[in-house]
Amino acid sequence: MSTSGRTALLLIGFQNDYFAKDGILHAVxxxxxxxxGVLKNTLNLLDNSAEVFDLVVSTPIHFTDDYAELEEPVGILRTIKEVGAFRAGKSGAETIPELKPYADIITEVPGKRGLNAFSNTHLEELLRSNDIEHLILAGTVTSICIDSTGRHAADLGFKVTVLSDCTSSRTIFEQDFYCENVFPLYGSVRNSSTLIEAT
Known part of the structure; x- marks a missing residue:
């Protein structure tokens, strides 16, 4: 893989409430x-290049039944509470079944309660303890969790790459706008096929 330093693939939001056809936020x-082609391309990346990543991490978002963690939420977090998404113990909060075959190579980091995968989790500690220098992001939602996690990672000194074909957003325009105009401000944007070809 033509990336510098030890590299981690970070999987964000691959949960039933987003990706299952009956998921509460699937329509979003x-x-x-x-x-x-976010799901197909991410699975293809794992099939063809999982072994070249020094670490593969998943950071699912979970809330208790009464959403006590969210005090006066706004925006997407308010929507999540109102519609009852990502409740711990419910099927919608579970990791999508398509990722189960890769369970032995994915390290799950619990605790995510908001937009940023570093917030309220031990993600930074895990990356530092594995001498990770480069973080590659895949998942959803591009304009929310991917962006906030990428910005925070850059602030912490990690090199950041967002995979344009392994992420998705609320609209096609939003996806393209972030990949073309926002992510290049603090990281790089690549297509997963370029990673696979480099292995």
Whole structure:
């Protein structure tokens, strides 16, 4: 893989409430996910290049039944509470079944309660303890969790790459806008096929 330093693949939001057809928030990302091929391309990346990553991490978001963690939430977090998404112990909060075959290579980091995968988790500690220098992001939602996690990672000194075909957003326009205009401000944007070809 033509990346510098030890590298981790970070999987964000691959949960049933987003990706299952009956998921509470499936409609939010459905069109963008279909166009980018986020799930198919991420699985293809894992099939062909998982062994070249020094670490593969998943950071699912979970809330208690009463959403006590969210005090006066706004925006997407308010929506999540109102519609009852990502409740711990419910099927919608579970990791999508398509990732189960890779369970032995994925390290799950619990505790995510908001937009940033570093917040309320031991993600930074895990990356530092494995001498990770480069973080590659895949998942959803591009304009929310991917962006906030990428910005924070850059602030912490990690090199950041967002995979344009392994992420999805609320609209096709939003996906393209972030990949073309926002992510290049603090990281790089690549297609997963370029990673696979480099292995």
């Amino acid at each position: 990302i459905e069109e963008s996910s279909r166009v980018s």
